[in-house]
Amino acid sequence: MTGEKSPTAVSRRTFIKGVIAGGAAVASANYLFRASTLLGQTPVAAVSERLIAITVNGQQRRVDVMKQETLAWTLRYKLGLTGTKLGCDRAECGSCTVLVDDVPHYSCSMLTHTVRNKKILTVEGLAAADGTLHPVQQGIIDEQGFQCAFCMSGFIMSAVGFLKANPNPTRAELAHGVSGNLCRCQDYDKILTSLMRGAENMRRGTSV
Amino acid sequence: MAVIRDVMPAFELVQPTSAAEAQKILEQNGSDALILAGGMDSFDWLKDRIKRPKIVVDLSGIDELKGVRTVADGIEIGAMTTLTEIVNNETIKQKYGLLAQAAELVASPQIRNQGTIGGNVSQDARCWYYRAGWPCYRAGGNICYADDPDGRNREHAILLADRCVAVNPSDSAPALIALDAKVVMRTPKGERVVDAEDYFIGPEIDITRLHILQPGDLLTAIRIPATWANTKFYFEKIRDRNVWDFPLLNIASAMVVSGGTIERIRIAVNAVAARPLRLKAVEDAVRGKAPNAETGVMAGKLAVRWAVPLQFNGYKIPLMRNLVKRAIGGVEEAVWAA
Ligand SMILES: Cc1cc2nc3c(=O)[nH]c(=O)nc-3n(C[C@@H](O)[C@@H](O)[C@H](O)COP(=O)(O)OP(=O)(O)OC[C@H]3O[C@@H](n4cnc5c(N)ncnc54)[C@H](O)[C@@H]3O)c2cc1C
Ligand code: SF4
Ligand code: FES
Ligand code: FES
Numbered sequence: 001m002t003g004e005k006s007p008t009a010v011s012r013r014t015f016i017k018g019v020i021a022g023g024a025a026v027a028s029a030n031y032l033f034r035a036s037t038l039l040g041q042t043p044v045a046a047v048s049e050r051l052i053a054i055t056v057n058g059q060q061r062r063v064d065v066m067k068q069e070t071l072a073w074t075l076r077y078k079l080g081l082t083g084t085k086l087g088c089d090r091a092e093c094g095s096c097t098v099l100v101d102d103v104p105h106y107s108c109s110m111l112t113h114t115v116r117n118k119k120i121l122t123v124e125g126l127a128a129a130d131g132t133l134h135p136v137q138q139g140i141i142d143e144q145g146f147q148c149a150f151c152m153s154g155f156i157m158s159a160v161g162f163l164k165a166n167p168n169p170t171r172a173e174l175a176h177g178v179s180g181n182l183c184r185c186q187d188y189d190k191i192l193t194s195l196m197r198g199a200e201n202m203r204r205g206t207s208v
Numbered sequence: 209m210a211v212i213r214d215v216m217p218a219f220e221l222v223q224p225t226s227a228a229e230a231q232k233i234l235e236q237n238g239s240d241a242l243i244l245a246g247g248m249d250s251f252d253w254l255k256d257r258i259k260r261p262k263i264v265v266d267l268s269g270i271d272e273l274k275g276v277r278t279v280a281d282g283i284e285i286g287a288m289t290t291l292t293e294i295v296n297n298e299t300i301k302q303k304y305g306l307l308a309q310a311a312e313l314v315a316s317p318q319i320r321n322q323g324t325i326g327g328n329v330s331q332d333a334r335c336w337y338y339r340a341g342w343p344c345y346r347a348g349g350n351i352c353y354a355d356d357p358d359g360r361n362r363e364h365a366i367l368l369a370d371r372c373v374a375v376n377p378s379d380s381a382p383a384l385i386a387l388d389a390k391v392v393m394r395t396p397k398g399e400r401v402v403d404a405e406d407y408f409i410g411p412e413i414d415i416t417r418l419h420i421l422q423p424g425d426l427l428t429a430i431r432i433p434a435t436w437a438n439t440k441f442y443f444e445k446i447r448d449r450n451v452w453d454f455p456l457l458n459i460a461s462a463m464v465v466s467g468g469t470i471e472r473i474r475i476a477v478n479a480v481a482a483r484p485l486r487l488k489a490v491e492d493a494v495r496g497k498a499p500n501a502e503t504g505v506m507a508g509k510l511a512v513r514w515a516v517p518l519q520f521n522g523y524k525i526p527l528m529r530n531l532v533k534r535a536i537g538g539v540e541e542a543v544w545a546a
Contacts, residue, residue, distance in 0.1 A: 089255065
């Protein structure tokens with residue numbers, strides 16, 4: 001562990017000392033929901049840590065995050081990024097997939113506080129600043145890959161993450177790459193065709 | 209199916225940056241604390257409000273627990289190394305491919321990207337009565353809902369059951385046992401190292417947990433000795449769907465053949481009992497024999513000798529017999545009648 005000596009790390013350490021000294025942890029439900037206790041408590045890390053900055057789609061976003069809050073919750077209900085869907089909230093469907101430092105993760109199954117120092121990419125962050133779609137998005141439009149499309153943003157993020165590491169997959173390899181995503185409309189064949197088109201678009205360095 | 213509720217109930221979150229600090233916090237907070245690695249097992253418990261820890265100790269900021277290191281006699285894998293890192297690690301792929309195979313068959317890509325090896329071996333039972341919060345033996349009560357005339361027990365145990373018939377669901381566990389891995393822990397009394405097969409326990413020792421970790425203990429690493437590197441490996445996992453599903457049964461073996469006979473072998477299965485089972489009797493019986501179908505058939509029969517089926521899991525007996533046979537005698541090509 002080198003560098004990471006940000007102000008949060010300092011307050012975190014102070015807080016840990018507090019926890020060790022106190023034996024048990026403070027009862028968090030109180031400070032979360034009742035202003036009076038909030039004032040009365042030795043606040044240390046608790047309050048200062050709730051207001052954090054996370055990097056989403058290239059922007060630093062300051063946001064008030066509960067300790068027990070999942071990334072999907074923060075994205076959708078705090079930052080208004082509702083392109084990330086919640087299907088199961090149980091790591092069983094993939095519709096909440098986002099990239100964390102370029103790697104696909106289920107945002108329903110990670111705490112926002114654990115990704116403070118990482119780069120988050122959601123489906124909203126894929127298109128270029130001038131509105132040009134990401135090659136994978138364009139591939140989907142070209143091939144009309146989805147039916148209801150509830151699962152779509154999750155599939156796109158899985159595919160984009162997979163293609164960054166494996167730019168030239170066979171259809172079977174790509175299928176394996178996005179196997180952590182379910183489609184309730186059972187549109188897999190067309191989804192794969194459009195993602196393969198997206199991969200081709202990416203290799204050509206073009207979105208059309 | 210799981211119900212989506214509101215956010216999880218509140219807990220305090222601490223993010224130590226060293227193993228020593230983490231262990232200290234765990235020791236101070238005892239059973240009020242829950243360790244969070246990738247959380248792929250833990251979040252269900254929290255979301256369903258069945259486990260209500262006061263304090264969650266997030267290990268994701270502890271770099272010393274991450275990564276694969278080469279040590280004098282083999283390798284050491286930090287507890288926080290993800291399953292994807294294990295699948296892609298060159299040394300593991302080349303020398304300890306059995307573990308890479310097992311890790312690659314866990315759940316889904318996103319779960320492997322986040323789930324850790326420490327969490328994989330320490331995960332709790334998947335019996336749905338227990339996961340749904342029913343007050344069964346494993347939850348500290350005095351009844352088993354699965355081992356009941358109406359119980360749903362297709363995924364449950366065929367061996368060594370004692371009141372509870374839940375199984376250990378880990379895919380990496382049998383591979384680690386076959387490779388003779390050691391589990392390294394940091395406990396209030398100092399470092400403790402045990403053989404992987406002794407890390408797991410059945411209900412006769414403690415019906416409420418699947419492993420020996422006590423509150424205050426931290427699993428820091430898994431060591432794999434070079435003894436079984438590059439031997440002949442076999443791993444097979446049987447599951448309902450090819451993604452996400454836990455093993456109905458899995459098997460891992462490492463074998464050294466010389467002069468046409470089995471010189472040494474380690475073989476383990478999981479999802480048949482509350483702990484992954486090393487098949488010691490099978491190892492002893494096949495040593496010195498040719499690794500062929502005949503030896504495999506004999507070994508398979510021996511492996512299931514004491515198996516007792518429940519109402520809906522009888523299929524696990526021929527399944528286990530056949531997987532043992534394949535691990536030892538090789539896989540025959542299926543022959544289709546014209
Ligand atoms: C949909 C789904 C499908 C799955 N399918 C499979 C499968 O097919 N095969 C399989 O093997 N698993 C499967 N899993 C289980 C999955 O949880 C594990 O594979 C994963 O590796 C757990 O690791 P984790 O880091 O996420 O654990 P966590 O959830 O963080 O931890 C699991 C348990 O171990 C404890 N723990 C974790 N790390 C340590 C440590 N260093 N020291 C002490 N205690 C620790 C935690 O307190 C907790 O009790 C599945 C899970 C889900 C949600
Ligand atoms: S099998 Fe074990 S975990 Fe499941 S209901 Fe019975 S006692 Fe509980
Ligand atoms: S909502 Fe996250 S995997 Fe289903
Ligand atoms: S298109 Fe409807 S869920 Fe996939």
